[in-house]
Amino acid sequence: MSLELSSVLYETMNEKSLFSELNEEEFKIVASVFEPLFVKQGDLIFREGDAGKDMFILYSGAVNAFGTQSDGNQRLLFALKQRGQLFGEMSMVANEPRSMTISAAENSVVLLFRITDFYRILAQNPIIGFKILKAIIAVENQKLDQSSESYNDLIRWGETARRRAITDEMTGLYNRRFLEDSIKERFSNQSMNFRSISLLMIDLDKLHSVNALYGPQTGDLVITAAADAIRSCLRPIDIPTRLAGDEFAVLLPDTSRKSAVKIAARIRENIAKMQVKVPASHEANENVTISTHASIGIAIAPDHAGTTQEFVNAADSALKKAKELGRNRAEVFDKNSSLDIDIQWAANL
Numbered sequence: 245m246s247l248e249l250s251s252v253l254y255e256t257m258n259e260k261s262l263f264s265e266l267n268e269e270e271f272k273i274v275a276s277v278f279e280p281l282f283v284k285q286g287d288l289i290f291r292e293g294d295a296g297k298d299m300f301i302l303y304s305g306a307v308n309a310f311g312t313q314s315d316g317n318q319r320l321l322f323a324l325k326q327r328g329q330l331f332g333e334m335s336m337v338a339n340e341p342r343s344m345t346i347s348a349a350e351n352s353v354v355l356l357f358r359i360t361d362f363y364r365i366l367a368q369n370p371i372i373g374f375k376i377l378k379a380i381i382a383v384e385n386q387k388l389d390q391s392s393e394s395y396n397d398l399i400r401w402g403e404t405a406r407r408r409a410i411t412d413e414m415t416g417l418y419n420r421r422f423l424e425d426s427i428k429e430r431f432s433n434q435s436m437n438f439r440s441i442s443l444l445m446i447d448l449d450k451l452h453s454v455n456a457l458y459g460p461q462t463g464d465l466v467i468t469a470a471a472d473a474i475r476s477c478l479r480p481i482d483i484p485t486r487l488a489g490d491e492f493a494v495l496l497p498d499t500s501r502k503s504a505v506k507i508a509a510r511i512r513e514n515i516a517k518m519q520v521k522v523p524a525s526h527e528a529n530e531n532v533t534i535s536t537h538a539s540i541g542i543a544i545a546p547d548h549a550g551t552t553q554e555f556v557n558a559a560d561s562a563l564k565k566a567k568e569l570g571r572n573r574a575e576v577f578d579k580n581s582s583l584d585i586d587i588q589w590a591a592n593l
Contacts, residue, residue, distance in 0.1 A: 277364075285350045285351050291345050299362075300346075301354065303328075306348075308346070309331070415471035417474070441495065446541075447492075474494065518536065
């Protein structure tokens with residue numbers, strides 16, 4: 245870089261943190277090795293994982309820094325928009341791969357500061373080199389503060405996305421996919437032979453009548469109330485799930501037949517005690533109180549099943565038996581009186 249251009253740069257960049265302690269002559273020595281790069285919007289300057297051999301200084305335009313999430317997608321960490329801002333410096337100093345991807349947010353000019361030139365300046369002009377190193381540390385501390393906020397946002401965003409992926413939006417219970425994965429995981433665990441797990445299949449009795457009389461929105465209120473009633477009976481390790489509509493399931497890890505029956509009884513009683521107040525009609529100001537009951541089927545593994553499909557089928561067979569015997573009751577699977585059923589959603593377990 246020419247001395248004339250170095251003088252122009254000094255006038256516009258000497259107050260920036262990297263060069264704030266350099267006098268004009270010192271700055272000219274450093275700027276003489278800069279290589280201007282013209283980068284189009286969207287072009288990569290370097291990619292995460294690349295060798296960190298050089299650092300860069302933003303002269304004009306703007307660049308974005310992206311980090312890779314656990315799902316492989318890229319998320320914006322921060323943007324650099326001010327002339328003189330530094331990036332890529334820590335990978336160069338530490339001789340480590342790039343920790344993020346940098347691309348041009350708009351047509352930009354960046355100044356390339358090669359590591360070989362930096363070490364030559366450090367050897368020939370130690371005072372200049374130490375001033376730059378001191379500035380790099382200050383810049384890095386500031387950037388860490390900025391990126392930590394972005395990483396915290398990223399963590400919060402990831403947690404929200406994770407919850408959405410495994411929960412039912414209306415009730416807050418787990419969804420069918422999470423239940424399927426949980427059952428599959430436990431059956432693939434070799435300790436299954438020594439520990440019992442139980443599955444409850446739950447249907448609200450005749451909720452279609454509520455939908456017909458008061459509308460589906462009222463039915464949703466009843467479903468949400470039932471979800472709360474189920475949740476209130478469970479332990480932190482249990483997995484309450486909304487399968488679809490008014491159908492629920494609960495996976496009970498490390499739970500014997502006796503304990504599963506007790507939990508099912510509590511759930512049935514809680515649902516029977518529900519009093520859901522809803523408007524009698526869109527026009528009326530009066531409320532009506534709706535109550536419902538639940539039928540529950542219980543299966544225990546390994547007593548009733550050796551595979552995931554058998555496990556789900558056994559619980560559903562017990563549920564059908566509870567309905568046949570008059571509803572509003574819980575029944576344990578009985579191999580001698582089981583129905584010939586095959587639950588479609590469990591076929592892939």
